[in-house]
Amino acid sequence: MVRNWAGGRCSMSAMVWSLLGFLLFLHLYSLVSHNGGKGGENKFHSSHHPLIHELEEVEEEHIQIPSPRDKRSPRAAKRRPKRTTTLIDEFLDENSQLRHRFFPDIRSVIDPANDAGNNSLYYHPGRIWLDTEGNPIQAHGGGVLYDERSKTYYWYGEYKDGPTYHAHKKGAARVDIIGVGCYSSKDLWTWKNEGIVLAAEEANETHDLHKSNVLERPKVIYNHKTGKYVMWMHIDDANYTKAAVGIAISDSPAGPFDYLYSKRPHGFESRDMTIFKDDDGMAYLIYSSEDNSDLHVGPLTEDYLDVTHFMRRILVGQHREAPALFKHQGIYYMITSGCTGWAPNEALAHAAESVVGPWETMANPCTGGNKIFRLTTFFSQSTFIIPLTGFPGSFIFMADRWNHADLRDSRYVWLPMIVGGPANRPLDLNFGFPVWPRVSIYWHRKWRLPSIWRV
Numbered sequence: 001m002v003r004n005w006a007g008g009r010c011s012m013s014a015m016v017w018s019l020l021g022f023l024l025f026l027h028l029y030s031l032v033s034h035n036g037g038k039g040g041e042n043k044f045h046s047s048h049h050p051l052i053h054e055l056e057e058v059e060e061e062h063i064q065i066p067s068p069r070d071k072r073s074p075r076a077a078k079r080r081p082k083r084t085t086t087l088i089d090e091f092l093d094e095n096s097q098l099r100h101r102f103f104p105d106i107r108s109v110i111d112p113a114n115d116a117g118n119n120s121l122y123y124h125p126g127r128i129w130l131d132t133e134g135n136p137i138q139a140h141g142g143g144v145l146y147d148e149r150s151k152t153y154y155w156y157g158e159y160k161d162g163p164t165y166h167a168h169k170k171g172a173a174r175v176d177i178i179g180v181g182c183y184s185s186k187d188l189w190t191w192k193n194e195g196i197v198l199a200a201e202e203a204n205e206t207h208d209l210h211k212s213n214v215l216e217r218p219k220v221i222y223n224h225k226t227g228k229y230v231m232w233m234h235i236d237d238a239n240y241t242k243a244a245v246g247i248a249i250s251d252s253p254a255g256p257f258d259y260l261y262s263k264r265p266h267g268f269e270s271r272d273m274t275i276f277k278d279d280d281g282m283a284y285l286i287y288s289s290e291d292n293s294d295l296h297v298g299p300l301t302e303d304y305l306d307v308t309h310f311m312r313r314i315l316v317g318q319h320r321e322a323p324a325l326f327k328h329q330g331i332y333y334m335i336t337s338g339c340t341g342w343a344p345n346e347a348l349a350h351a352a353e354s355v356v357g358p359w360e361t362m363a364n365p366c367t368g369g370n371k372i373f374r375l376t377t378f379f380s381q382s383t384f385i386i387p388l389t390g391f392p393g394s395f396i397f398m399a400d401r402w403n404h405a406d407l408r409d410s411r412y413v414w415l416p417m418i419v420g421g422p423a424n425r426p427l428d429l430n431f432g433f434p435v436w437p438r439v440s441i442y443w444h445r446k447w448r449l450p451s452i453w454r455v
């Protein structure tokens with residue numbers, strides 16, 4: 001190509017002019033796209049309710065990493081000697097000077113019992129969140145059930161208010177099983193402690209719920225046919241070799257739940273998991289399997305107490321965990337995380353026309369903050385998605401900011417999630433033409449639900 005151009009008789013000036021033209025074009029293009037990237041996000045609004053717009057504002061976050069000379073404790077410096085430190089290192093370093101940015105202390109609590117006035121109903125992702133009795137909420141890896149009979153929200157999660165330790169040298173940081181915590185609320189902000197609705201087994205060492213084992217990611221759905229509240233959870237031993245699901249039931253959303261049994265669904269390992277109840281009453285189990293390389297999905301039996309024999313592998317070889325599902329306008333969506341233990345990583349959004357797949361991976365849904373915030377899901381990991389009734393396409397994204405050094409002090413990151421918002425990154429494999437509406441999780445230091453949603 002170059003040779004042909006140069007060999008032409010009178011092409012020299014033509015070439016120069018085209019080159020100049022091209023450079024001018026590039027310059028103009030970069031100006032336009034730069035503007036578009038900065039303030040332009042807000043120009044492309046979907047037809048959402050106007051009250052949702054403020055939740056879609058893109059909020060930047062600037063964190064300066066302290067200079068390397070003085071910032072690190074000798075112990076932490078020894079552990080990670082030469083590499084330049086990143087914000088993720090700072091996050092994982094319990095002695096970091098930036099600790100308060102990720103784990104603000106007790107002085108900045110969210111305290112619904114006393115925060116009337118200007119702070120009322122505001123979510124502050126990462127801050128300590130108190131229940132109505134003034135204790136930090138203990139409901140990690142949780143999920144929320146809306147109970148139509150009592151018109152009340154119930155938040156279930158791992159009650160981890162015990163010491164963090166390593167069972168043996170190579171074991172993951174853990175807290176003994178205490179049980180599943182349950183909190184109730186009418187407004188999704190003020191949470192009353194309903195107690196431990198499924199408790200650890202103190203004495204019987206062969207029991208799944210013996211405190212030396214692992215109980216993670218409890219989720220509850222209601223079965224209209226049996227009138228029972230059914231809880232599914234990840235059951236494991238301290239080394240994560242059991243890899244099973246456990247099932248418990250109750251007549252009341254506030255428990256107590258009776259533990260039934262555990263099993264490996266479809267005969268496969270099951271670690272991070274969730275359950276999803278569709279509009280038609282069918283419910284599904286989705287779990288990380290085969291060394292976390294794939295997810296498996298299959299329908300539950302009519303009573304929700306077991307899986308059926310039908311199972312599909314999805315996101316094969318993609319190594320995803322922490323699945324959270326939701327549905328919008330007949331399409332199923334899922335947010336997942338990568339597999340890096342307690343350390344945060346990049347979330348991905350997936351979409352499908354059927355719960356059992358095929359599922360397509362779209363993009364990282366995180367919007368705003370800064371690059372590291374987006375690459376770490378705002379230093380958190382997905383656990384559940386709450387639909388905002390009355391605002392179709394609007395959801396609360398629930399995630400855990402794990403504190404691996406003191407798991408009981410892990411924080412909650414709740415953020416608005418909108419389907420169909422502006423695309424901020426072209427999707428892979430389809431040349432920038434998204435086949436699915438975009439899913440966006442918007443970073444906010446402080447936000448609240450639209451006023452007419454509030455009760």
Ligand SMILES: *[C@@H]1O[C@H](CO)[C@@H](O)[C@H](O)[C@H]1NC(C)=O
Nearest residue numbers: 114115116117118119120121
């Ligand atoms: C709320 O904010 C206003 C204006 O910033 C201030 O004057 C007022 O004292 C605040 N009220 C409370 C209860 O903090």
Ligand SMILES: *[C@@H]1O[C@H](CO)[C@@H](O)[C@H](O)[C@H]1NC(C)=O
Nearest residue numbers: 201203204205206207208209
């Ligand atoms: C201990 O738990 C196992 C497994 O759930 C059960 O089969 C056994 O009966 C329990 N033992 C006692 C003494 O409760």
Ligand SMILES: *[C@@H]1O[C@H](CO)[C@@H](O)[C@H](O)[C@H]1NC(C)=O
Nearest residue numbers: 168169170171237238239241
């Ligand atoms: C877990 O692994 C460690 C080290 O391999 C071993 O000592 C321990 O007995 C195992 N515990 C269980 C519950 O399997």
